[in-house]
Amino acid sequence: MSTLVLKDFWVLNKRTRWMLIYLVAMVVLIPNIFGPVPLVFLVTFALIGQSGLIDDKNKIAVTLNSLPLRRRDIVVSRYLTALICNVLGLAIYAVTAEVARRLFPAREISQVSLGSAVAAITFTAIIAALYLPLYYRFGQANAQLLNIVFMFVPFFALGLITRMFANGKLPWLKPFVHSVTTLPYPLLIVGVLLIAAVIVLISITISIGVYRSSEC
Amino acid sequence: MTTSINVADEDIVAVTDLEKKFQGFTLGPLNFSLRRGYITGFIGPNGAGKTTTIKLLMNLLHREGGAIRIFGQDNIESELDVKRRIGFVYDESFLYEDLTVSRTARIFGPHYPKWNQTAFESYAKRFDLSLNKRVKELSRGMKMKLNLSLALAHDPELLIMDEPTSGLDVVSRQELLDILSDFIQDENRAVLFSTHITSDLDKVADYVLFIRDGQILLNTSKDEIFENYALVKGPIDELVSDLNSQLIGVRKSAYGFDGLTKNRTKVARLNLPRIVLERPTLEQVMLYFEEELK
Numbered sequence: 287m288s289t290l291v292l293k294d295f296w297v298l299n300k301r302t303r304w305m306l307i308y309l310v311a312m313v314v315l316i317p318n319i320f321g322p323v324p325l326v327f328l329v330t331f332a333l334i335g336q337s338g339l340i341d342d343k344n345k346i347a348v349t350l351n352s353l354p355l356r357r358r359d360i361v362v363s364r365y366l367t368a369l370i371c372n373v374l375g376l377a378i379y380a381v382t383a384e385v386a387r388r389l390f391p392a393r394e395i396s397q398v399s400l401g402s403a404v405a406a407i408t409f410t411a412i413i414a415a416l417y418l419p420l421y422y423r424f425g426q427a428n429a430q431l432l433n434i435v436f437m438f439v440p441f442f443a444l445g446l447i448t449r450m451f452a453n454g455k456l457p458w459l460k461p462f463v464h465s466v467t468t469l470p471y472p473l474l475i476v477g478v479l480l481i482a483a484v485i486v487l488i489s490i491t492i493s494i495g496v497y498r499s500s501e502c
Numbered sequence: 503m504t505t506s507i508n509v510a511d512e513d514i515v516a517v518t519d520l521e522k523k524f525q526g527f528t529l530g531p532l533n534f535s536l537r538r539g540y541i542t543g544f545i546g547p548n549g550a551g552k553t554t555t556i557k558l559l560m561n562l563l564h565r566e567g568g569a570i571r572i573f574g575q576d577n578i579e580s581e582l583d584v585k586r587r588i589g590f591v592y593d594e595s596f597l598y599e600d601l602t603v604s605r606t607a608r609i610f611g612p613h614y615p616k617w618n619q620t621a622f623e624s625y626a627k628r629f630d631l632s633l634n635k636r637v638k639e640l641s642r643g644m645k646m647k648l649n650l651s652l653a654l655a656h657d658p659e660l661l662i663m664d665e666p667t668s669g670l671d672v673v674s675r676q677e678l679l680d681i682l683s684d685f686i687q688d689e690n691r692a693v694l695f696s697t698h699i700t701s702d703l704d705k706v707a708d709y710v711l712f713i714r715d716g717q718i719l720l721n722t723s724k725d726e727i728f729e730n731y732a733l734v735k736g737p738i739d740e741l742v743s744d745l746n747s748q749l750i751g752v753r754k755s756a757y758g759f760d761g762l763t764k765n766r767t768k769v770a771r772l773n774l775p776r777i778v779l780e781r782p783t784l785e786q787v788m789l790y791f792e793e794e795l796k
Contacts, residue, residue: 289612289613293601296598296605296609297598297600297601340600343599344596344598344599345594346597349597351560351561352560352590352592353585353613354582354583354586501557501563501564502562
């Protein structure tokens with residue numbers, strides 16, 4: 287399995303470096319009040335999308351499925367790659383934000399807190415969990431549109447829901463938000479991580495099923 | 503028309519009633535086996551079902567009927583164990599174009615318990631493959647050599663090759679054939695070699711599987727073909743009914759006729775003085791079968 291993850295990073299080599307440079311530049315140059323979530327999400331998705339595109343272009347599934355490898359391991363390795371990109375993006379963001387804060391104390395740069403770190407990781411993991419089964423079903427090229435949808439829709443949807451909720455247009459959501467916001471902080475963090483883990487596990491199960499039934 | 507090879511202990515692959523359906527094409531039911539110690543040439547026109555059969559052997563396609571046993575095990579139930587003992591070379595490279603030869607080997611190696619890095623580097627050296635070159639910098643022929651090096655470096659018992667010689671120059675093709683001859687020497691291994699360049703098989707194949715429209719038309723040893731089959735030529739007036747009934751794919755022209763017989767002895771006994779019997783090449787055997795089915 288480690289070889290499969292490693293090969294994703296070998297293949298993404300140059301692109302990973304560019305994405306990290308892009309991430310650093312974005313943190314330093316653009317005022318960011320949203321914290322790490324959007325940037326970590328963008329970096330992860332750009333790399334996962336590229337990885338899928340390269341695999342499809344080289345028809346690499348033929349080779350991977352001919353090697354003595356479990357289909358399950360091939361699929362799980364892609365989720366691990368996504369998780370590593372996610373954590374790597376967050377770590378780079380945290381270091382860059384800290385360095386930038388010291389270098390440019392006057393500039394407003396969102397730092398990474400426990401809450402924002404968990405938010406970045408779970409948000410990206412959940413969107414990846416929605417995206418990857420579709421990738422295995424349709425392929426990256428056919429899922430281009432879906433890719434764009436997954437890149438932008440979550441932000442618009444979240445923004446819209448937040449605004450509507452603030453304007454009192456979603457009263458049914460109030461009890462839920464209230465009960466969540468009154469939870470003890472550690473419990474809230476663990477709860478969010480658990481929900482994300484369950485969604486990812488369901489996604490992995492679906493992806494394995496889709497990949498096993500595919501032919502190449 | 504099919505001469506089946508009996509399933510025996512030395513069978514490394516046994517295919518029984520194998521079926522696969524696509525829209526407009528049905529493969530099978532196929533029955534054949536591959537024996538240890540031999541090279542089997544898999545021939546047939548484009549679209550006949552060669553690649554589909556190979557993909558079914560490798561479990562890249564899902565079979566709809568029948569059974570495939572490799573090393574005595576079901577190729578799906580024991581997929582990992584089976585694949586650890588198979589080397590594969592396909593008609594395209596299906597490798598990461600941006601990775602170097604060395605990195606490509608590092609993707610393959612860890613999955614094979616018998617992977618031998620020294621052997622890989624030795625094959626690479628023999629084929630003039632630079633370990634630092636990217637796959638995209640290699641010619642088609644060199645890519646095939648890379649695939650062959652990857653396939654041989656884990657000492658497989660079965661080598662499955664789908665059109666490995668297409669796009670290779672004469673020297674490289676001969677080199678490949680020499681390697682296959684060496685590979686088969688210990689009589690414990692087998693090679694399935696799909697190709698449309700049948701002259702390669704004239705040199706190295708022990709058995710021939712001829713497939714057309716998803717059906718196996720011929721499954722026999724090359725020696726049997728060369729001993730029993732003959733190309734028959736002669737003037738039209740010698741094409742008597744006794745002879746005609748022995749011929750496949752008869753072609754007539756103003757100058758005479760030609761056809762293929764599966765029974766050289768019987769035709770020779772007809773005592774027709776002006777007919778000529780010649781030893782056919784595999785390509786000619788294939789062409790006359792094709793002619794017969796037109």
